Amino acid sequence: MVRTMSGIQPTGNLHIGNYLGALVNFVELQQQYESFFCVVDLHALTQRPEAAVLQRAVREVAIGMLASGVDPDKATLFVQSHVPQHSELAWILTCLTPLGDLNRMTQFKDKSAQQPENINAGLFTYPILQTADIALYRAERVPVGEDQDQHLELARETLRRFNFVYGETFPDPQTVRSKAPRVIGLDGQAKMSKSKGNEIGLFETADETMLKLRGAKTDPARLRKSDKGTPEVCNIFSYHGYFTSAEQREEIAAGCRSAQLGCFDCKKMLAANMEAVKGPIRERAAVLRSDPARLDDILAAGADKARAAAEATMQLVRERVGLRRKD
Ligand code: SF4
Structure with missing residues (x-):
């Protein structure tokens, strides 16, 4: 083999x-x-x-x-x-x-x-x-x-x-x-790594993740919620690619382009979708740590x-x- x-x-x-x-x-x-x-x-x-x-x-x-x-x-x-x-x-x-x-x-x-x-x-x-x-x-x-x-x-x-x-x-x-x-890390520039301080921890709680996402870089041209965004250049949207269904991604992209969706709500959706993956991992890790x-x-x-x-x-x-x- x-x-x-x-x-x-x-x-x-x-x-x-x-x-x-x-x-x-x-x-x-x-x-x-x-x-x-x-x-x-x-x-x-x-x-x-x-x-x-x-x-x-x-x-x-x-x-x-x-x-x-x-x-x-x-x-x-x-x-x-x-x-x-x-x-x-x-x-x-x-x-x-x-x-x-x-x-x-x-x-x-x-x-x-x-x-x-x-x-x-x-x-x-x-x-x-x-x-x-x-x-x-x-x-x-x-x-x-x-x-x-x-x-x-x-x-x-x-x-x-x-x-x-x-x-x-x-x-x-x-x-x-x-x-x-x-x-890419939360700074939107370098590869995610602990040494760069731009990481989202695998074992972090949903609240801890949201706190980090709040300060994360998005489309640099979107300064106000009323500005129309370009999801393709947004690092947060790239994370959605790993955690969010294709259907919801389409909705997010449309909402971003039309300025109907704000970055805070977009990040909240991401945090929830990440938590759906991280939560069970965190629970299994806790069980392993206890033994x-x-x-x-x-x-x-x-x-x-x-x-x-x-x-x-x-x-x-x-x-x-x-x-x-x-x-
Ligand atoms: S709405 Fe989402 S995809 Fe659009 S710029 Fe904000 S964080 Fe990025």
Whole structure:
């Protein structure tokens, strides 16, 4: 069965961008592919989080995945650091990756700008650990957002290099694009992210969401309710595309263009439609939080399955590179 692999970094609470861009996709992918989904806590170390904060964030991301519909009976859900083979393969691939390839990664420059006081080597070699994450499970389908295209191309080049040097070992990982590859934040400009402070939290209540939506950017040309709007240029209308029925969207678009519908009412409709999705997720998350032992069991079982698959790959890799004879 074809495998898919993806991870979510435990930095800050999950938001609507994570849900639409990744989690919805995971739930679909687990029906078609042998799926490995992990909380990438090793990647999070590049931001040097406090230990307790990181541990809490790891659990919250796992809870968010489960509450959104990732089914541990269908997919292998685990924490990256519980499978030490990730680090082992990352080192082997690091030794195969030309410095020039990493120098071209634009995300390193972006991330360095975001944390100028902590430009560590892990930020630079981050895409190699991502390559190891994929390669360890010999995944052929990788769900990524547009901002990860360059890293996935680097992964393909690195794995082709490995195959050329050591013999055919890894398949070529192909991109699987979600229906929401780039969800813009409430500022209407940058991709939704916790670090930009432009996010709508997945676990936020309806009131909290409405409070944020009230200040969100709309059609910049619509200064008064009496101004006719252009829904196509409005970020709020783009959110309706994910949460609102086609019929209601048509009504909203018509009301916006004719100035019959004000932005406040439009946002109220959006908040209600978002709540219809977020409310049940929030409730399932609360149930999961109330039973930490169950979450521990799910993650332990996932780590066992992931380690078995990872070790099978590593035995082959160690033999190929000359680190250990195959028994
Ligand atoms: S009515 Fe809705 S779609 Fe139109 S500008 Fe206001 S928020 Fe945007």
